[in-house]
Amino acid sequence: MIINFGVANIMRTNYSPKREAIYEIIASTKVHPDAERIYSEVKKTYPEISLGTVYRNLVHLRNSGKIKSLGVIKGCERFDADMSPHSHFICNTCGRVIDVGDLFSIYTQRLDKIVEKELCVEVESHDLVFYGICGSCNADDRS
Numbered sequence: 001m002i003i004n005f006g007v008a009n010i011m012r013t014n015y016s017p018k019r020e021a022i023y024e025i026i027a028s029t030k031v032h033p034d035a036e037r038i039y040s041e042v043k044k045t046y047p048e049i050s051l052g053t054v055y056r057n058l059v060h061l062r063n064s065g066k067i068k069s070l071g072v073i074k075g076c077e078r079f080d081a082d083m084s085p086h087s088h089f090i091c092n093t094c095g096r097v098i099d100v101g102d103l104f105s106i107y108t109q110r111l112d113k114i115v116e117k118e119l120c121v122e123v124e125s126h127d128l129v130f131y132g133i134c135g136s137c138n139a140d141d142r143s
């Protein structure tokens, strides 16, 4: 789900314990959760919180550069609080997102150079995503 917000929420910079709790949920896991998953976690601490509030805070966190969106995977937008340069593997079967790490910066730096030369542009960042079948989906298939 792609979320659209008003400017008012982006402008608000005051500290919000709920936003902090939402950030902590994303930062404390490697699953790259979607809004629904974050919502069900944050409800344990703030039972009165609405899904809309979660969405608004996700956009605020994203716009302030504390988290990034990985885009829509199997119909749900997924989020990552690890802002260090790293790539992802996405399972086409279950939607699992696995960090690949920066194993090949030597190659990607070369790719950046090729793109810069070819298009006469300056590359500032790139996203490298691998798609396939994860280990557990592969195992399920064989059983």
Ligand SMILES: [Zn+2]
Binding pocket: 091, 092, 093, 094, 095, 096, 133, 134, 135, 136, 137, 138
């Ligand atoms: Zn899988």
Ligand SMILES: [Zn+2]
Binding pocket: 032, 080, 082, 086, 087, 088, 098, 099
């Ligand atoms: Zn990640």
